Amino acid sequence: MTFLKEQTLAEEIRADFPLLDQRIHDKALIYFDSAATSQKPLAVLSKLEEYYRGYNANVHRGAHTLSTLATENYEGTRDKIAQFIKAGDRNEIVYTRNATEAINLVAYSWGLNTLKAGDEIILSVMEHHSNLVPWQIIAQKTGAVIKHIGLTPTQELDLDHFKTLLSERTKLVSVVHVSNTLGCINPIGEIVQQAHQVGAKVLIDACQSVPHLPLDVQAIGCDWLVASGHKMCAPTGIGFLYGKLELLEAMPPFLGGGEMIQDVFLDHCTYAGLPHKFEAGTPAIGEAIALGAAIDYLTQIGMERIHAYEEDLTAHLFAKLAEIPDLQTYGPQPTPEGKGRASLAAFNVAGLNASDLSTLLDHEGVAIRSGHHCTQPLHRLLGVTGSARASLYFYNTHAEIDRFIVALHETIDFFRSTLD
Incomplete structure (x- = not known):
């Protein structure tokens, strides 16, 4: 242009x-601080006000009109996220407060229950603390070993070094798509392909790419992807986790309480289906609805x-x-x-x-x-x-x-x- x-x-x-x-x-x-948080367009601000002025009610299970409107708009955003990142199923989208919570969800639900002593986690030296600390905690609890991908002389992710770290012991690769400091755009498609060849799962931190680049999670092939709404013109306090359906189905709940249950008895309970088994408690309803407006806004621009x-x-x-x-x-x-x-x-x-x-x-x-x-x-x-x-x-x-x-x-x- x-x-x-x-x-x-x-x-x-x-x-x-x-x-x-x-x-x-x-x-x-x-x-010039949009990598920390983006500004919000009027369409998003108006949608947030519309919810609180017009149909402020809790979602799901409510039979009255306001609850129905809130639920329709809240769940409508889930469809919009799925379409925005080209997920194969709306149930692959889990609402979280932010990308940090989404990474912790995978770490505690999948990592803590899957990793064992001697298993290896590959991260990179450019990761945000949110993609370092949860895995450090999980490694301490499970005995897993963390390895880090280095940089090239041009301060980009060293793909050759990454390949030398891969082995049959590699169980997880968790890397950022776009570095919030170096600005480099990592070759996540090739990273996923190489990791899958040794049977490892891959999580992508897409906080700095979802707001700026067109993404297709099915083409990328990643197992999980996380993002925060506040970096993509939406309010704070809302983000999402994408996960492949079969993985999410096999993962146990991260938090317990309301909303994530099917039936509760005094000594046990059964869990709701996807994605609700990961969404305990009253969610950020207005923020989620406003995230939908942000996605509409970005989509309209292209x-x-x-x-x-x-x-x-x-x-x-x-x-x-x-x-x-x-x-x-x-x-x-x-x-x-x-x-x-x-x-x-x-x-x-x-x-x-x-x-x-x-x-x-x-x-x-x-x-x-x-x-x-x-x-x-x-x-x-x-x-x-x-x-x-x-x-x-x-x-x-x-x-x-x-x-x-x-x-x-x-x-x-x-x-x-x-x-x-």
């Missing part, structure tokens, strides 16, 4: 995001169009960052067309503290993140305690990138002058 046509996307939808139309420290807001536009933003961002002396970005460089990585840049400037940079940039109305981005082991491997990160979404523009670069130059100059 041409530059003019690509810019039209942001122009078309910008008014849908009221939060972006405000001033911070008397400067027009530039929101994930292919979103991805193409973000490639254009990526090319512009990295071209501008490359002009700044003593600035180092992490992860692979994009092509001149912006292909090959996500539309985010984690970076450091020599001699300057990332947190100081982000604090001063906030005074210029620029919202970026600093710290370890929940990837402490990766930052240690990179030899830094943290980094600054600018992460973009389809509502951002070239003009915002240009303003960010000007503010970054001025902030660096200010720090340099105080050090002289």
